[in-house]
Amino acid sequence: MTKSKELFKAVQQKTERKNLLKLNLQHFSDKTLYELKQNMATVGQQLQKTESELSAKAIDTTATMEDIQQLQKSRDDLKMRFEVIKEQHDQLEAEQKMKFAQQNHIQTIEDPKQKLIEAKAEMIRATMTGQSLGQEYKQVLGDNTEPATGGEKLLPKTVSTELIHEPFVKNPLRNISVFTQETNLEIPKISFQLDDDSFIGDTETAKEMAATGDTVTFGRHKFKVFVPISETVLNGTKTNLVTTVDRGLESGLAAKEKKVAFATTPVTGEEHMSFYSTQNNIKKVEASSKYKAIKDAIADLHEDFRDNAKIVMTYKDYMDIIEVLANGNASLYSAQPEQVLGKPVEFVDAAQDPIVGDFQYSHFNYDLQMLRDRDKDVKTGVELFVLTAWLDHQIKLKSAFRIATVVPEV
Structure with missing residues (x-):
């Protein structure tokens, strides 16, 4: 029994010494792997x-047991020290290997599209967890801003450019209007000039430029897009x-x-953005039917704008026109809208009255810097990926557009 107690005491003392060594060597955790x-x-x-x-003392007959025990104690002490340092070394080495493997994982992907998906996913997860994005992912996304500058909250260039310049089915204006991404953008209203101002053949355009100047300055109108992300999607x-985040952001930008x-009652400060705003006062062409109003609006445009004119209208208005024109002839339903109305058509449900004009003079500009952040819907507990963007829409020349309206015959 006494021998068991002594053995237990020896093991306990050894454990206590090892724990004490761990405390004394705690500063090693802050050292580099090389150290x-x-x-x-x-x-x-x-x-x-x-x-x-x-070993030498053990075979030396002149050595005392105290000398041998002292060396045994020193050996055991050094063994424990070595084990503690080795444990910390192995842990740090494993962490660095894992981090290195993660960092180099994206570099091993050859498919550029898959590499971009990997980087986007890391950017989204880093945003949702409040962590910084690794430099290797920033490089893929075209954003090498160091966190020290606070730039880690900016939406990477590749992502923001895709959101703005990739064609979206949900916003047909992207097919015909101009979209840019510049800070403090200022552009001329027309892209050419002669040595005198008499070259402007359209008197309405000449009057407009005389009244408002020959340049357009874009402002910054802030808005936010919230994309809900469930825990399943985040960890999936x-x-x-x-795809979930991209589609949400695309839909949000297109909706804005x-x-x-097409706002009929624009928000204060955004009146200049709407085709229907009284501030823009785009000329209305009236007729007894929408078909006639659209035809007259096209004819009313100056030839400089008519050649490149497009029509933006609701699909319902178009089908109403087809129903009247067809008069029982089913073949007209299969005709292209351009064949029916004489100009290419883009269908937008928000277009209260058809808009006819040269849409290169409709210009959307996003500020270069978009911010990303996270929030939480306290009602549902769902995490939100938040995009803060600045947008401006300038109708560079009001005289390049007409609004087709119906005035019933008396």
Whole structure:
């Protein structure tokens, strides 16, 4: 029984000494892997020397038991020191290997599209968890801003450019209007000039430029897009996560663009963005039917704008026109809208009255810097990916457009 107690006490003392060594060597955790390797080598050499001395003492008949026990104690102490340092070394080495593997994982992907999805997914997850995005992912996304500048909250260039310049089915204006991404943008209203001002053949255009100047200055109108992300999606496949966020952001941007361009009662400060705003006072062409109003509006445009004119209208208005024109002839329903109305047509449900004009003079500009952040819907507990953007829509020449309206015959 006494022997068992002594053995238990020896094990307990050894454990206490090891824990004490861990505390004393805690500062090693802050050292580099190289320094830990050096410490292991130093302690290892001392341990090897002590073991050699212990072997020599063991066969030396003149050595006392106290000398041998002292060397045994030194050996055990050095062994524990070596084990503590090795444990920290192995842990740090494993962490660095894992981090290195993660960093280089994206570099091993050859498909540019898949590489972009991987980087986008990491950017979204970093945003939702409040962590910084690794430099290797920033490089893929075209954003090398260091976190020290506070630029880690900016939407990377590649992502913001895609959101603005990729064609979206949900906003037909993207097919015909001009879209740019510049800060403090200022552009001329017309892209050419002669040595005198008499070259402007349209008197309405000449009057407009005389009244408002020959340049357009874009402002910054802030808005936010919120994309809900469930925990399942956040922890699911990267492709599904990226698709969910991209589609949400695209829909949000498209909805804002259409909202400001076709608002019948614009928000204060955004009156200049709407085709229907009284501030823009775009000329209305009236007729007894929408078909006639559209035809007259096209004819009323100056030839400089008529050649490149497009029609923006609702699909319902178009089908109403077809129904009247067809008069029982089913073949007209299969005709292209351009064949029926004489100009290409874009269908937008928000277009209260058909708009006819040269849409290169409809110009949307986003500020270069978009911010990304996260929020939480306290009602549902769902996490939100938040995009803050600045938009302006300028109708560069009001005289390049007409609004077709119906006035019933008396």
